[in-house]
Amino acid sequence: MSRLRIAAGVVVAAATVALVLVLPHWLSDAKAAEFARAGCFFIAILGLNLLTGYTGQISLGHGALMAVGAYTTAILTADHGFRDLWTVPLAGLVAMGAGFVLGLPARRLSGLYLALVTFAFAVAMPALLKRFSGLTGGSQGINLFDKALNRSTGALGSVHVFGATVATNDFLFYLTWGIGFALAGAAWLLVRGRVGRAFRAMRDSEVAAASAGINTAFYKTLAFAISGFYAGVGGSLFVLVSNWFVSPTTFSFDKSLLLVVGAVVGGLGSLAGMALGALFIQFVPDWAANVSHAPGAPSVFFGAAIVLVMILLPSGLGGLLRKLTEPLTRRLYTRSE
Amino acid sequence: MAPVLAADWAGVAQQVVAGLSSGGTYATLAVALVLIYRATGVVNFAQGELAMFSTFVAWTLTQHGLSYWPAFALTVAASLAGGIVLERTVIRPVERASVLTIAIVTIGLFFVVNGAAFWIWSPEVKSMPSAFSTQPIRIAGVAFSISDLGIIGVSLLAVLVLWLFFRFTKLGLAMRAAAQNPESSRLAGIRVSWTIALGWGLATALGAIAGLLAAPPLGSFDQNFMQPILLYAFAGAVLGGIDSALGAVVGSLALGVFLNLLGTYVSWVGTDLRQAAALAVILVVLLVRPSGLFGSAVVRRV
């Protein structure tokens, strides 16, 4: 990479960090909470980006993996008195395990078939959660407010952290986006290293990668596991920053679909795009709901937004970002149509 | 499972026919899914909602004085045209993009069509006049519903007509060629882009047929009525082999019968569990034999 590109990258990164630090000052309390939720989506979509953007495997089940993380946090915090923030990495690990299991069929299946398996997983999850009501509280879900004693995030009003007093929702904003950036950094390092190269080799041609000695089965499952970790962290934080309540319907199939939409609209393969995708799926539905209150209208506008973005920017918002910040490169193969 | 096979063969026969009838509607929608999948490699997530929209259009026609079959004919024709227009406006711009991008567009379409249906028609339930006589008919001493037999007949006829089109007409051959090998097709002078548009038109028309057959037996239906049917169509297509139209038909019919028998004879299976059963079918097939009964090999050994 040229020095100029590195310098430009550093400047952009610094500007983004500065923006994130300062943003809450300009946001109302409610909006900060919404941004915090977007931050949770950001983390989950980062994982999905690693899976779909880098290894080319499609998952319609990441909402269910978020649910695994969410319930882990809920159960540990409410029923076992764990300190809420400490359950976040644990939730990630449990979801990582679930992701690993989900990744097992991936060794033999790909494309549409893999998507269908993950789809079945996503649709089945709420039913499973209802079934094991002893652990999960069944259809009623788990309410953390009544039960959680050890908490950093549930305070109403303000939080004391590192000696300073911060409004709760601002704290949640920093929490989610901070973790998000840290995990994005980890993802970036992963992608640049040997694992990332193996991922990309598999995305371009599985047969070629295998004949080059890459253990494709291992890396496929690894990708699922890692993306599961991210989804779990995202789900866990989602519970902590949204309603302190989780039920089987919190992460229905809709969420899985929304995550995929966010990843593709954001622009697969682009880490910055993932942030834009997360903002898209958090704020555009709200905007759509406000444009008109007629029944069905919000769906129409949200759907239209998705269609328009994909038509105008087939590589997603991240693709646009890339085009604006890098010199134009020609497409590899020209067609005459 | 309850000891069922005591003596009620007539009952079983009736349930099988009823199952084939639901299966027929699944099959019609499944063939639509397979059509677009084979032509473009994309699964059209909005297929069910488009079918629903067509059904509501037909309902509106019946509210304005048309009886069922004229409304059916008009709606199917309009859906054919509508599907072509839809492809040209919304899909064509992303024709060259990745399959995932196109899939996301169909997801967006899902939201748009579903929302539009709620916006245009109120959320209160509707009901559709019956396509066939509600009188039963006796065959070999067993009473069958004419409606069931009629639905089986119409759906199989629709699929048959489509098959004849693909097998024996010049345009049908061109469409098959374009789906299999677009490069060579262009060199042969086939306008591949337009064959995709026509594929969408035919799929949308098939979807309309599926919705129109499925709606009357439901009694009352609302804008979400095609979503379970889409699930069953997927399950049927996976069972039969998602790149095979024949597989989609056989798989869907089999699934319809299976679900019906399950629902009738296994007492704790309610509607919720019908859908879970369909999911289970999908999972089991994908884990055991992904190519389904008739599809081409899917598992790649690297």
Next chain:
Amino acid sequence: MPLLELRGVAARYGSLQALHGIDLSVGEGEIVAVLGANGAGKTTTLRAISGTVRATGSIVFAGERLARRPEAVARAGIAHVPEGRGTFTQLSVDENLRLGAHVRRDRAAVKADHDRVLERFPGLADRRGQAAGTLSGGEQQQLALARALMQQPRLLLLDEPSLGLAPRVVADFFRVVGELNEQEGLSVLVVEQNANLALASSSRAYVLEVGRIAVAGTSSELRRHASVRRSYLGY
């Protein structure tokens, strides 16, 4: 006036310039060969003509500027048999032939040609109903040629017909092409790595090197040309 005339045709794959502005022509009733090593731009030349690849420069066919889309090129009377033959492997031999005639509207004549083509290639006639992918390499090559003939083209573009085929099969193929040229006046532009064969079968030839025409002339001249002999004929 030549049937096909290329002037200053250039083509690019991404940032890689494959053709640097070449001039080439094929006269009515001629068989013209294009030789060159791998990567010299031979296939790109044919693709530029059939519109499969975007190209700049002038391409004139039968006195008119050639449209730059494959569908239109087929309608204009050019049949391109691509590298690897481009057979519709899942369709039957008969269906492949029917597709060859897609651009034609004269149904009775198409039927007559269908029968004639099967007479010329009895091996194909035996396998009419079989899936084209089950045919041997040589038979698929015949099928590709037959399909192109069904189009009733004025110009045939052949891309590396010898690729992957046994010498006798290839010789047979070129014999048939020669017959078609003599008997029906079919013009041919053939791209070949097998220089000996190509020069033996053609009246004129071009040698492409790294996207440029290095040598051009009649085939007999090229056979005697010192550098052509050294680089491509092996003696």
